Amino acid sequence: MKNSIFFNLIAAIVFMLGFAACQKDELDPAAVYFSDAELAEINDNTCLTVIPDDLATTFDETPPTEGIEERATGMKNKFWPTGGTIRVKFLNGSAYLQNKVMQYAEQWEQNANINLVKVTSGNSEIRVNFSSEGNFSVLGTDAQAVSQSQKTMNLALTDNSSEAIIRRKALHEFGHAIGLTHEHQSPLANIPWNVPAVYTFYEQIGWTQQKVDQQILTKKTWAQTQHTDYDQQSIMQYPVAAQLTTNGFSITESTQLSTTDKNFIGRIYSNQKIKVRHAANTTYAITFWLYGIYHTIQPGESMWVPAKTSGNQLSIWECIGNNCAWDGYAPPYGYNYKIVSQGSNGNLTLAYD
Ligand SMILES: [Zn+2]
Structure with a gap:
């Protein structure tokens, strides 16, 4: 919030100066330079999590998004088993800070069928360290590949951190x-x-253009993720300063789970699912939408995906020649399905499996 007021003020000054001086649309690079104190605050609040890019892109059409209300993004194949127990061990920190972090972490648990359990000895899935090293976490089940002696998460928090910052992080x-x-x-x-402005901004906290590309500018692919429509209110969204965009668009930092964060995690970690299999005569991945979430499956792949117990609408993205559109179905709950080719022109259809 503090930053966004600052950003708006600077943006207004830059706009006036720019208008008077050169009347160009280009952003003054000075708009994205900060004092050491501001940089320290930005650095302290920036998440450094590196999202693995280990799945190939096989889907390059962009399905339309009109009429989709639910939003959130998760990495496919990185979720823990539904109903499972995830042990959380703190490697340091006061009881006060550990309890605060655990209390907020449990907001996820309250919306999903998973069990986060604090342990003080033995093995654990998540190991939390407090230090000024920055904020980051290993992604989902990738934590299983981390040695038990190593942290999987770091939080730049102290007993003096504000409630809102503890909650957000x-x-x-x-x-x-x-x-x-x-x-x-x-x-x-x-x-x-505004790509040059984004590079200039993050350069000040030591990020290379390559890192900015990886962490900020490059979108995940349809094949890598299970996601809904884009949710600006998500707790997983970075704040976006107006001077980092070409048209003044900005996003204020969230410190709460959004409605869609809760719905999405609840559906992903639920046993209320149906199975859908890619059985079409194509070498391409297929994207379909069901219960607010887009899923992309590879040839031969099966997925259990969240569904309602009645009234499901399932849409398959299909391209016949250059003509692409959503093809809608109403599959009853409680059955398995396959997506198959109908003829050889690219037409797909949903069938019982
Ligand atoms: Zn992050």
Whole structure:
């Protein structure tokens, strides 16, 4: 909030100066330079989580998004088993701080069928360290590959951190820990980035252009994620300053789970699912939408996906020649399904499996 007021003020000054001096649309690079104190604050509040890019892109059409209300983004195949127990061990920190972080982490648990349990000895899935090293977390089940002697999450928090900052960092990093990626990198994110300004901004906290590309500008692919439409209110969204976009668009930092964060995690970590299999005669991945979430499946792949117990609407993105559109179905709950080719012109259809 403090930053956004500052950003708006600077943006207004830059606008006036720019208008008087050169009447160009280009952003004055001075708009994105900050004092050491401001940089320290930005650095302290920036999530450094690196989202793995280990799945190939096989889907390059962009389905339309009209009429979709639900939004959030998770990395496919990184979620923990539904109903499972995830043990959380703190490597340091006061009892006060540990309890605060755990209290906020449990907001995820309250919305999803997972059990976050604090342990003080033995093995654990999530290991939390407090230090000024920055904020980051290993993504979802990738934590299983981390040695038990190593942290999987770092939080730049102290006993003096404000309630809102503890809440934001705990909710955001635990979002990563249960499989969520950054919302500004959703396949459907539509932030009008001013790329040179973004590079200049993050350069000041030591990020290379390559790192900015990886962490900020590059969207995840449809095949990498299970996601809904783009949710600016998500706890997994970075704040976006107006001078980092081409048209003054900005996003204020969230410190709470959004309605869609709760709905999405609840559906992903639920046993109320139907199975859908890619059985079409194509070498391409297929994207379909069901119960507010887009899923992309590879040839031969099956997925259990969240569904309502009645009244399901399932849409398959299909292209016949250059003509692409959503093809809608109403599959009853309680059955398995397959997507198959109908003829050889690219027409797909949903069938019982
Ligand atoms: Zn993050």
